[in-house]
Structures are given as structure tokens and as C-alpha cells.
Amino acid sequence: MAKKIAVIGTGYVGLVTSVGLSDFGNYVVGVDINAKIVDKLNGGTPTIFEHGLEEYLQRNLKTKRLSFTTDIDSALKSAEIVFLAVGTPPKDDGSADLTQIQTVVQSIAKNINAFQVIVTKSTVPVGTNRWIEKQLTAAAPGKDFAVVSNPEFLREGKAVQDFFHPDRIVLGCESDLAREYMEDVYRALNLIHVPVVWCNLETAELIKYASNAFLATKITYINQMANLAEAVGADIHVVARSMGMDGRISPKFLHPGPGYGGSCFPKDTKAIAATGDEFGVDMSVIKEVVRANEKQKARVADRLAFLTGTVKGKTICVLGLAFKAETDDVRESPALTIVERLLELGAVIHAHDPEAMANFRFYLGEQPGDQIRYFDTSLEAAVGADALLIVTEWNEYRNLDLESIRERMRGDVIYDTRNVLDADKARDLGFTYAGIGRS
Ligand SMILES: NC(=O)c1ccc[n+]([C@@H]2O[C@H](COP(=O)([O-])OP(=O)(O)OC[C@H]3O[C@@H](n4cnc5c(N)ncnc54)[C@H](O)[C@@H]3O)[C@@H](O)[C@H]2O)c1
Secondary structure (H helix, E strand, O other): OOOEEEEEOOOHHHHHHHHHHHHOOOEEEEEOOOHHHHHHHHOOOOOOOOOOHHHHHHHHHHOOOEEEEOOHHHHHHOOOEEEEOOOOOEOOOOOEOOHHHHHHHHHHHHHOOOOEEEEEOOOOOOOHHHHHHHHHHHHOOOOOEEEEEOOOOOOOOOHHHHHHOOOOEEEEEOOHHHHHHHHHHOHHHHHHOOOEEEEOHHHHHHHHHHHHHHHHHHHHHHHHHHHHHHHHOOEHHHHHHHHHOOOOOOOOOOOOOOOOOOOOHHHHHHHHHHHHHHHOOOOHHHHHHHHHHHHHHHHHHHHHHHHHOOOOOOEEEEEOOOOOOOOOOOOOOHHHHHHHHHHHOOOEEEEEOOOOHHHHHHHHOOOOOOOEEEOOOHHHHHOOOOEEEEOOOOHHHHOOOHHHHHHHOOOOEEEEOOOOOOHHHHHHOOOEEEOOOEO
């Protein structure tokens, strides 16, 4: 049976969840403290860039099964199920900052009346859902509720597709009634036989961190192999492809690059390392991954300085600012670290990204003078550049018009940290081309 749902937080996860759950036939109210976000969403305009999102948003608004509000109290009062999708950013010591979760739990305690299922979609450290249970028991004595851990695995850029075709649904759920509710919520996915993993709260929480830390490790591993391939004259793509042919390894996440970024891997690796410290368990592999990833990002600016002689006073055309292709998200993007370092070294930046320029400008902050300029097209950004640096693997960069770029640039260096260009063609056109993991 369709359920009445409140989704608290309408960022990347909360918005896709709101839209997806209403498309499954549920009645969903998305709640955010940011009134501008709420107004825009009620008007049918997505506040993030995700393929297909606008269509799903408008379709479900029209059915009246979906709406957005800043009024958390009224949304909570009428909800049978509450999804928590607020942020859990890192604190200075690497552990997760649960302030936003705590605020929402207080609101839930205040408004709970009939039986309610509280579902945590935000990525939270092991023990948080048990803590939520205790908080609610203390703050709303005698009220009937169940806490469920339902970690989210969507990939930005493919979030809508991942919502409707997930590899699995993980449900840390210890109540029979809550299980019935969750079966109703996700009933539509039975049709495509999506596996559901039922487990306790701690197991569900750990599945999320263990998965993200493993993926970050895989990326870091292939990045270090790429650096070694460069040094010894091997080709990392042939190495990675052959490794991936081994069924035990799989070819996914074996693409070298400038280091992982985004709002998940950097914070989740640090958070699980902090959990290890808290419980006195050795997490040295993950701690080393975090360190190696920082080095990988720093290596890009150093290598560009080597390729150009010096970057001081040089104009660098930076193509790609988002942390990966198909998203406008720049949180912890390698491009932020790289551009900051290049600016420190005295370079002038000509930047382009198809979707992420506004966010990048916001996160980088104002820069003195004309040290960084943003351009609508890659061709415009290339004018007068001494070097071209590709940081994000947008498809449009795979087919750059290198002849026109060559005519517009002052210098001849290309540093392609995603290996998206045809190296031979670039060299034939007179570029000094360097990729990653290829001599
Ligand atoms: N972005 C991803 O790809 C992804 C994937 C899986 C899991 N996660 C996890 O999901 C959670 C959310 O991530 P996100 O990227 O969607 O974050 P986000 O920053 O895009 O969105 C969070 C939203 O919550 C709102 N908010 C904050 N406090 C609120 C409150 N008290 N009441 C109502 N709204 C409030 C904010 O205004 C914001 O719009 C995090 O824990 C993250 O680790 C994210």
C-alpha cells in the first residue's frame, strides 16, 4: 500500500529519493531548510544537475503525490515514514559531523504521534542509528517508532538511473512492522528483482562505509600503478584492462586519474578510519589511501610545473572542474586542490566546465585580480593558454577540436589527467602531450 513519506533534506540524495519514491506511488513531502531550494522544486526546476531528474520531478508534482516545504513540523506530523537525507560532513578530525541529523531527530521527537518508521539514508557512522533509537526513546517516551538504516549507494551523474535500478537495497531493520512498511515503499523494485539485504543496524551502517572505502582504495591502487607505469614505460590502460579480465578483480574503478573527490569518498574514508580509532581497530590501509590520494592531487600541479618549466606567469587552461563527469558537484573535487595550488604558484587560470562553473566559483571563493577567468566553451578558454590541463572526463573533452585548440593556444603542452584524448593525434599536431600512466 502507498505510504505517506517525509524526506528531510532535498540535496542530491533527498531530492532523488523524493522524486523516486513518489514515482513508486507513495505520497512524498520533501523538506528543506533552504526556502530557495523548496520554491524552485515546487516550481518544477531541479536544484542539482542530474540526467532525467527534471522530467521525473515535473511528472510527480503534477500527480500531486509530490510537494516540497520548509515546514518540517507539519510534514513530520502526517508522515508514516521519515527518510533522513541531510548532510553528514566531516569535522576537522575526520569524524562525521552529525549536527544536521541531531537537529532532525529533535524535530521528530517533538512531532511523533502514531507509529512512525525513521529511515536513515544519510551516511552515518556505525552506532548512529542505535543512538537515534535511544534519543527518541528518551525524548518521546511511550511513543511507538522503529529506526531503519537504509544507506544510499547512488552515483552522482547517474543518480536517477541508480534509484530505479539499484544493485541492491540494504535495510538494517529489527522490527517486523517496519519491515512491512519498507517492503511497501520499495515494492516497485520487486518487478526487476532487486536484491534486498536485511540485517541489523550496525551491519547496514558498516556496509556503506566498507563499500566506499573499498572503491576509494581501488582507485588509489590503480593511480599508484599508473604512476609506476609512467616511470617504467608501461601502459596503465593495458595493465588495467588485463587485470579487469580476472573475474576476481573486475574492470570497474580501474581508471587512473588525478585522485578521487566528491562529497562521499573523501569524508567516508576519513570517518571509517575515525571509527577504527574509536574502537581501537587498525584501519591503516584506509589511512594510507587517504594520504596517497592527497599526494595524487598534489602530483598534478607538480607535474604540470615540470612539463611547462614553470607555471609562474603562465596561463593554464583547465578543462573540467566537477569531481567527475555528468555532475555539477565540486565538493572535494581534485580541480579545487589543483587550481588552488596553481594559483599559489603564480599561474593564471582559464577555466571551463559544462555544468560546474557556478559551484566551483562559489567553493573556490573570490580570487584577487584576474587570476582566474571562466569561459563558456573550451575553445574560448584555450585562447592564449600556455598549457591545457584536463581534470574531468566529460565526454565533450574526448572530442576536442585539437587543431582549433592548437591555433588558439600560445604554448603546446597538454596534460590529460584522465587520458581522454588521442595521444598520437595530439603529438602529430605538435603538442607536447602527457597522459597519466603512459610514457
Ligand atoms: N551525494 C551523494 O552522491 C551521496 C551518495 C550516497 C550517500 N550520500 C549521503 O547522503 C547524505 C546527504 O548527501 P547529499 O549529497 O544529498 O547532501 P546535500 O548537501 O546535497 O543535501 C543536504 C540537504 O539537507 C538540507 N538540510 C540540512 N539541514 C536540514 C534540516 N535540519 N532540515 C531540513 N533540511 C536540512 C540542506 O539544506 C541540503 O539541501 C550524506 O550523509 C551523504 O554522505 C550522498
